[in-house]
Amino acid sequence: ELKVEQNPLFLSMQEGKNYTIYCNYSTTSDRLYWYRQDPGKSLESLFVLLSNGAVKQEGRLMASLDTKARLSTLHITAAVHDLSATYFCAVAGTASKLTFGTGTRLQVTL
Amino acid sequence: EAGVAQSPRYKIIEKRQSVAFWCNPISGHATLYWYQQILGQGPKLLIQFQNNGVVDDSQLPKDRFSAERLKGVDSTLKIQPAKLEDSAVYLCASSLVAGPREQYFGPGTRLTVT
Numbered sequence: 234e235l236k237v238e239q240n241p242l243f244l245s246m247q248e249g250k251n252y253t254i255y256c257n258y259s260t261t262s263d264r265l266y267w268y269r270q271d272p273g274k275s276l277e278s279l280f281v282l283l284s285n286g287a288v289k290q291e292g293r294l295m296a297s298l299d300t301k302a303r304l305s306t307l308h309i310t311a312a313v314h315d316l317s318a319t320y321f322c323a324v325a326g327t328a329s330k331l332t333f334g335t336g337t338r339l340q341v342t343l
Numbered sequence: 344e345a346g347v348a349q350s351p352r353y354k355i356i357e358k359r360q361s362v363a364f365w366c367n368p369i370s371g372h373a374t375l376y377w378y379q380q381i382l383g384q385g386p387k388l389l390i391q392f393q394n395n396g397v398v399d400d401s402q403l404p405k406d407r408f409s410a411e412r413l414k415g416v417d418s419t420l421k422i423q424p425a426k427l428e429d430s431a432v433y434l435c436a437s438s439l440v441a442g443p444r445e446q447y448f449g450p451g452t453r454l455t456v457t
Contacts, residue, residue: 237385264443264444266445266446268448274450275434275448275449275450275451276386276434276436276448277448278445278446278447281443281445283443321385321386323385325444328391328398328399329374329391329438329444330388330391330398330399331376331388331446332388333385333386333387334385335384335385336383336384336385
C-alpha cells in the first residue's frame with residue numbers, strides 16, 4: 234500500500250524567509266503532484282512532476298522530484314502572506330490512483 | 344474552459360437519512376474521481392471511473408455508499424443511510440486518460456450529518 238508523508242504538518246514563517254516542505258512516499262512512482270488548498274476551498278493544481286530530476290518553478294514556489302529517494306520538495310522563496318494555505322503532495326499509484334499526503338499548513342506572518 | 348461542477352455546495356442531514364451529490368466533469372475528460380476529505384486530512388479516493396466503468400472502488404464503503412456514471416459523463420454519489428462519521432467534504436475531480444493525467448477538482452460538497 235502506497236503511503237505518503239509530508240513534513241512539517243504546520244509551518245509558521247515570516248515574510249521574506251525561505252523554507253522547504255518535504256514529501257516522502259513508500260513505493261515506486263513516476264508521477265507526483267502538488268496542490269494548494271485555501272480554507273473552505275477546493276484544490277488547485279500547482280505542479281506536475283513526471284520524471285526523476287524534474288524541477289518546476291512558478292513565482293516563489295519551486296518543486297522537485299527524486300524518484301530514487303522517493304522524495305519531493307516544495308521550496309518557498311521569500312515568502313509572502315498570499316502563500317498562506319495548505320499544501321498537499323499526491324503520488325500516483327496503479328491505474329493513476331492518487332494517494333495524498335497529510336498536508337502542510339503554511340502560515341506566513343508579517 | 345468550464346471547470347468541474349458539483350452540487351449542492353452544502354448539505355445538512357440527520358443520521359440515517361439519505362443524500363446524493365452530483366458532478367459534471369470537464370468536457371472530454373474520460374476519468375472521474377470521487378474523494379472524501381475529512382477536516383484536517385488529505386482527500387481519500389472513494390471511487391474512480393473511466394468512461395462509465397469502475398476502475399477502483401476499493402475504499403468505497405459499499406454497504407452505504409454507491410456511485411454511478413451513466414453515459415460516461417455526469418456522476419452521482421449517494422449515501423444511504425448516513426452516519427455521523429460521513430461528515431466531510433466530497434470532492435469530484437476529472438482528468439484526461441492520456442498524458443500527465445492531472446486531476447482538476449470541483450468546488451466540493453460540504454456534508455454535515457447531525
